[in-house]
Amino acid sequence: xxxxxxxxxxALMAFSSCLKLDNNFYNKKSLDTYQLDAYTGEQDFILDASxxxxxxxxxxxxxxxxxxxxxxxxxxxxxxxxxxNKISTDTVILYCHGxxxxxxxxxxxxxxxxxxxxxxHFGVLFMDYRGYGLSGGEPSEEGMYADVDACMxxxxxxxxxDQRLIIYGFSMGTASATExxxxxxxxxxxxxxxxxxxxxxxxxxQDASRLNMPGAYVTDLKIDNxxxxxxxxxxxxxxxxxNDNFLNYKTHGEVVYKNYTGVYGSSYMVEGADHxxxxxxxxxxxxxxxxxxxxxxP
Amino acid sequence: xxxxxxxxxxxxxxxxxxxxRYVKPLKKNEQVACFTFGGxxxxxxxxxxxxxxxTIGYARGLNDKVTGYANLHSTSLLFSNLQIDLGTSIAxxxxxxxxxFSASPALQIATSLKAKNSFRIWPSTDLNxxxxxKEKASYWYTGLNAWFDLTSTKAHQxxxxxxxxxxxxxxxxxxxxxxxxxxxxSYFGLGMANLPNVVSYxxxxxxxxxxxxxxxxxxx
Numbered sequence: 001x002x003x004x005x006x007x008x009x010x011a012l013m014a015f016s017s018c019l020k021l022d023n024n025f026y027n028k029k030s031l032d033t034y035q036l037d038a039y040t041g042e043q044d045f046i047l048d049a050s051x052x053x054x055x056x057x058x059x060x061x062x063x064x065x066x067x068x069x070x071x072x073x074x075x076x077x078x079x080x081x082x083x084x085n086k087i088s089t090d091t092v093i094l095y096c097h098g099x100x101x102x103x104x105x106x107x108x109x110x111x112x113x114x115x116x117x118x119x120x121h122f123g124v125l126f127m128d129y130r131g132y133g134l135s136g137g138e139p140s141e142e143g144m145y146a147d148v149d150a151c152m153x154x155x156x157x158x159x160x161x162d163q164r165l166i167i168y169g170f171s172m173g174t175a176s177a178t179e180x181x182x183x184x185x186x187x188x189x190x191x192x193x194x195x196x197x198x199x200x201x202x203x204x205x206q207d208a209s210r211l212n213m214p215g216a217y218v219t220d221l222k223i224d225n226x227x228x229x230x231x232x233x234x235x236x237x238x239x240x241x242x243n244d245n246f247l248n249y250k251t252h253g254e255v256v257y258k259n260y261t262g263v264y265g266s267s268y269m270v271e272g273a274d275h276x277x278x279x280x281x282x283x284x285x286x287x288x289x290x291x292x293x294x295x296x297x298p
Numbered sequence: 299x300x301x302x303x304x305x306x307x308x309x310x311x312x313x314x315x316x317x318x319r320y321v322k323p324l325k326k327n328e329q330v331a332c333f334t335f336g337g338x339x340x341x342x343x344x345x346x347x348x349x350x351x352x353t354i355g356y357a358r359g360l361n362d363k364v365t366g367y368a369n370l371h372s373t374s375l376l377f378s379n380l381q382i383d384l385g386t387s388i389a390x391x392x393x394x395x396x397x398x399f400s401a402s403p404a405l406q407i408a409t410s411l412k413a414k415n416s417f418r419i420w421p422s423t424d425l426n427x428x429x430x431x432k433e434k435a436s437y438w439y440t441g442l443n444a445w446f447d448l449t450s451t452k453a454h455q456x457x458x459x460x461x462x463x464x465x466x467x468x469x470x471x472x473x474x475x476x477x478x479x480x481x482x483x484s485y486f487g488l489g490m491a492n493l494p495n496v497v498s499y500x501x502x503x504x505x506x507x508x509x510x511x512x513x514x515x516x517x518x
Contacts, residue, residue, distance in 0.1 A: 199453070199454060200453060200454070202452075202453035202454075203453050203454070206452050206453055208497045210447075210460045210463055210487065210490065211418075211420060211445070211447045211460070211463070212418070212447055212449040212451070212452040212453075212458050213408075213418065214410060214413060214415070214416040214418070215453070216410040216412060216413030216416050217377075217379050217408070217410055217416065218377075220412070226453070226454045227454070245493045251456070255454050255456060259454070
């Protein structure tokens, strides 16, 4: 009998690494084609016609993205809003979208950024991480960072320099934005904007359990903005909805902001805004002014 | 996004993945094995579902008033976390086949099998009242439970402000010759706001989380 017990225990231990939860983190959705303004699915908000972008200034293309450990690249889809020929002189916002589905969902947000300080004043580049939208491959934390860096490689090849690159992360996208400011690869962004950032997987776990529980109980993901931000010295703008019922502005955003020790930090809390509601609650004009003023601030 | 995060974080809910243990202590030298199923109820894909956590365990009556038990959280183990609870169920007062009070102090012990510095111990305790209607063997019960977090800081050296998580529960135990079936409804995080949160708990007025458990117990 004691041998049976021993075998059962060993079998359980052997199985103990079989199941992974990390892949469930990614809320990806595939598409047949990007519809952009014609997209009628769920969106956080829809802009009126005054925000329209001329089709000549919308470029959809693929990039090859490869993590250091991969032997072959993954094709990811990106959209550039602006004149590609002017990247060598323009300032560009690299937008790292959140965890929802694909670029069609975030198209309105990208358009809004393309209207900051006037229509197409800044170039805007955003991408679907691997596994999202039409991008190939499967999502992973390292893959996500590689995908954003692939965008930087493309921007650099078009003449963009560190000083004219602004990186903006929303929700899950704050991981890439913070990581690539903390540990720059191809380009070193000159400014960092985080909207509704999370602090870390550990804080997600502790918010849910109320106990001092290690994040490792749940996930191997690092996504540790609260620690990475300590290496960020570039000017930093933190925006968060006070009614964010998903990522608590106190336990997540405030911890990130508190750990920032760079040259200039600014925060903007939006009354009544839940996760994803910041631009609409703050008002599009005020939102554009906030982002624009931060970008042009010397 | 919440749906996916809920799955991701489901492993953490294992903390509350067992019903009250041995509300009515066993007789001296009586032994049982048990299997439990259930957990907090969350909104998932438009439906309210209990997280299907499982435990397997063993208990023995140390005397007529004290039962010792140990349980392995089997679902948790499948996700590379070793979690056990060790405890005793103590009869405080009882009138045989009528009613009684019991307490159940325990230690909840957990560690990740993959990560360093992940060992944790949370003391917990139950206080239960049980009642045998018409002096039948089966009984109803209700009780309070609390988990204690004795740490002063949490992630990123932020202060840990929550030291007690109060819970309440009620249930019914069907007694057969060799088998027992235990059904329990719980309310976790009594009075604690469940928002903001990455998990959509089903609570009451955005407080706490309801839960459901089932236990199958076999006497030896």
